[in-house]
Every structure is written in structure tokens, then in C-alpha cells.
Amino acid sequence: MTLRQQVWFWVATFIGLVLFLLVFSSILLPFVAGMALAYLLDPVADFFERHGFGRLLATLIILVLFVVVFISVLLIIGPLVGSQIAGFLEELPRIVTGLEALITDHIGPWLHDKGLISQAQVQSSLGDIMGKAASWLATVLQSVWSGGQALLSIISLLVVTPVVAFYLLLDWDDMIARIDSWLPRAHQQTIRELCGQMDAAVAGFVRGQVLVCLILGTFYAVGLLLVGLKFGLLIGLTAGLVSFIPYVGALAGFLMSIGVALFQFWPDPLMIGAVLLVFATGQFLEGNILQPKLVGHSVGLHPVWLMFALFAFGSLMGFVGMLIAIPAAAAVGVLARFGLRQYLSSPFYAAAPKATNKLEELE
Structure with missing residues (x-):
């Protein structure tokens, strides 16, 4: 099979998968x-x-x-x-x-x-x-x-x-062993390595982020309940569970809690400040302890790319799309880095530029 045929095969496979999902x-x-x-x-x-x-x-x-x-x-x-x-x-x-x-x-x-x-x-x-x-x-x-x-x-x-x-x-x-047996023999090792990197990215993010969301949801809910905020359990759990979208969960919970706090506690600055302190503490814990320890920095999913994937797939396929978005984002990231490495090691990148006629005359 020529390179052109391989490219068309994988393009057709990708299009078929997208159509099936839609x-x-x-x-x-x-x-x-x-x-x-x-x-x-x-x-x-x-x-x-x-x-x-x-x-x-x-x-x-x-x-x-x-x-x-x-x-x-x-x-x-x-x-x-x-x-x-x-x-x-x-x-x-x-x-x-x-x-x-x-x-x-x-x-x-x-x-x-x-x-x-x-x-x-x-x-x-x-x-x-x-x-x-x-x-x-x-x-x-x-x-x-x-x-x-x-x-x-x-x-x-x-x-x-x-x-x-x-x-x-x-x-x-x-199931994994059977799928592995279907891989083309000439590219089996390369595909295994790429799939291993995708699995590491997805596992590192998803399993770690699930724990982060549960811990943050519990912290926000308990903190807001202790402060005495109305609907604190609902707002705290919502903020924590939506934290798998970077910054969105904390921002949504913050705006909801501040709105309710202003309505409930105004003009008491101490109680409003206590609500602010709950979310400030939660963001400190997430950024300095939970994310580095449970998710890490090596998953290869940039927050901007992750947000784009979640919103793009969510708009196309709803909640199903949001479940698919993280594996898809990880796969695209791994393939993009692989393609970049192939390009940087190719003769097309490393070839020296041809000398112009004027330079040749000077030499």
C-alpha cells in the first residue's frame, strides 16, 4: 500500500467514525x-x-x-x-x-x-x-x-x-488484545506507542480530574453551608462537578454564590467576604495542591485546547460529545506532536536552503 493509499484509508476511517457519532x-x-x-x-x-x-x-x-x-x-x-x-x-x-x-x-x-x-x-x-x-x-x-x-x-x-x-x-x-492483532504489522510498534501516549494523557487527566472535581465539590458545598449561604449545597456541588472544564466551574460557582450572598447578606461585608474566602481557598487548593498532585503537568492537554474541545464536541453532540471530547483532544494532541516530530526529523525541514545566484557569484 502506497503512502497516498494509507492517507486515504485513515481519512476515510476518520470520516466514517465522525458520521457514525453524528x-x-x-x-x-x-x-x-x-x-x-x-x-x-x-x-x-x-x-x-x-x-x-x-x-x-x-x-x-x-x-x-x-x-x-x-x-x-x-x-x-x-x-x-x-x-x-x-x-x-x-x-x-x-x-x-x-x-x-x-x-x-x-x-x-x-x-x-x-x-x-x-x-x-x-x-x-x-x-x-x-x-x-x-x-x-x-x-x-x-x-x-x-x-x-x-x-x-x-x-x-x-x-x-x-x-x-x-x-x-x-x-x-x-478486547484490547484483539484490536492490537488487527494493527498493520509494518506500523504496529508506532501505533502502540501513540496509543500508549493517548492512554497516558486520558488516564492522567480523567482519573485525576474526577478526584479533583469530587474534592472541590465537597469543599465548596461544606464551606458554603458553614458560611450559611442559601442553596450552598447546590452551588458548591455544581461548582465542583463542572470544574472538569478549566476555570468554568469555579467562575460559575463564584458568580452564583456572590449573587446569592449579595441578596442574602447585604450590607454585611464580613459574610460576603467569607463567601469570597471559600472560593479563593478552593482555587488555591486546586492550583497548588490538587492539580499538581492528582492530574500533573504531563498529560499534554492545554487548558485552552481542552476548553475548545469540550465546547465544540458539546455543541455538536451534547453531553455525549463532552464525554468524547477529552479522549479526542488527547488523541489529536498526541498525533499533532508525532507529526511535528516527523517533520522536524525529515529532510524537508533539515535541508539547507539553495544559494542564490548573487551569493554564488560572491563565493
Whole structure:
């Protein structure tokens, strides 16, 4: 097979994969989630195997423990989060109205005294911002809870995902060995090395980031509850769980908590400062302890590239796309670095430039 034929083969394979994901994206969520769960738990199964357990028994133990822990956490936290969501949605109009009045009565006059903006402009701009925010929130809630499709997706996720994870986890090593046997013999070692680098990047980021999100969600939730912030559990868990998108989780949680804190505690600067301190401490822990220790700096996923991949795949395929985004970003990063190394070691890069006629005359 010539180089041109190899290029066309891999291009056709890539296009076929993209079309498959786009066509079946509406039903892929439980299968992708099951694959992600099996990938995360495979090292645990290997650990049990090294200590004398069979693969079937190890898989059963892991999934039973996972389901028990998941259901226990859901039963304990679920009602609390559900009640906070209902309370937050019920009180949201009052919070928006209170913040609007606060900005108009206190921040607007200060800006007017400084000559930066007129009072009428403050009210007009504020009305536009609040209107757009309310419209956006209504659209999000409608898309989340509309029709039976959301309920069907949740049921399929809870029922199908453990089944898919069980079979994939049980056959994971055999599946990898079979795929390895299909690799073209001439490029087998190169493909193995590239796949190993992709696996290291994905494993280092995903498994570490899951722990980071859980720790941050717990820290923010407990911290905001201790401060006495309304809906602190909901805001803290949301900020922590969305922290897999760099900066977005912390920023979203910070804005939500500050908005509620201003509405609840104004004009008490001590309580508002306490909310700020919770998020400042969380960011310090994430940047200086959690990320370096649990994720590391060698995963090869730049935050900007990761954010682009998450938003791009999320806009194309929803939550399924966000699950696929990290492996895809890692794969593209590994392939890009491999291509760059090939280019830098090629004669095309290393060839000396031809001397011009004028230089030849001087010589």
C-alpha cells in the first residue's frame, strides 16, 4: 500500500467514525458512559486480578460496590439537592429583583458620581442584562426538562450503563488484545506507542480530574453551608462537578454564590467576604495542591485546547460529545506532536536552503 493509499484509508476511517457519532449521538449516551466507567475501573479490576481474583469475580465486586456507593450517595444527597433546586427556582425572581435594586441604588449612583455612566444608562443596561439572563435560564431549564426524552435518557443511563460497563470491564483485556492483532504489522510498534501516549494523557487527566472535581465539590458545598449561604449545597456541588472544564466551574460557582450572598447578606461585608474566602481557598487548593498532585503537568492537554474541545464536541453532540471530547483532544494532541516530530526529523525541514545566484557569484 502506497503512502497516498494509507492517507486515504485513515481519512476515510476518520470520516466514517465522525458520521457514525453524528448519526447515532442521540442514543450513544449510556454506551459512551458505560465505556468511560469501564475505562476508569479497569485498573481496579487489574489490581484484584493481581491478588488472585478471577476477572469475572473482580468485575462483579467492583460494579456491585460502585452501584451501592452511587445509590447510597444519591439517596442521601439527592433529596437535599432536589429541594434546593426547587427552592432556588422558586426564589430566583426575588434574587434577580433584589440584585437589580442593589445595583441601581448603590452601584449606579457611584458610577454616576464618577462620571462613567448616567443613571438612565445603568437602568437600561441592567434591564437588558437581566432580561437576557432570565431568557437564557428559561431556555436551559426547558431544554433539560422538556418532554419524555429527558426521562427516557435518564432511565436508559441508569439501566443500560451498568450493563455495558460490566461486559466491557469483563472483556477489556481481551478486547484490547484483539484490536492490537488487527494493527498493520509494518506500523504496529508506532501505533502502540501513540496509543500508549493517548492512554497516558486520558488516564492522567480523567482519573485525576474526577478526584479533583469530587474534592472541590465537597469543599465548596461544606464551606458554603458553614458560611450559611442559601442553596450552598447546590452551588458548591455544581461548582465542583463542572470544574472538569478549566476555570468554568469555579467562575460559575463564584458568580452564583456572590449573587446569592449579595441578596442574602447585604450590607454585611464580613459574610460576603467569607463567601469570597471559600472560593479563593478552593482555587488555591486546586492550583497548588490538587492539580499538581492528582492530574500533573504531563498529560499534554492545554487548558485552552481542552476548553475548545469540550465546547465544540458539546455543541455538536451534547453531553455525549463532552464525554468524547477529552479522549479526542488527547488523541489529536498526541498525533499533532508525532507529526511535528516527523517533520522536524525529515529532510524537508533539515535541508539547507539553495544559494542564490548573487551569493554564488560572491563565493
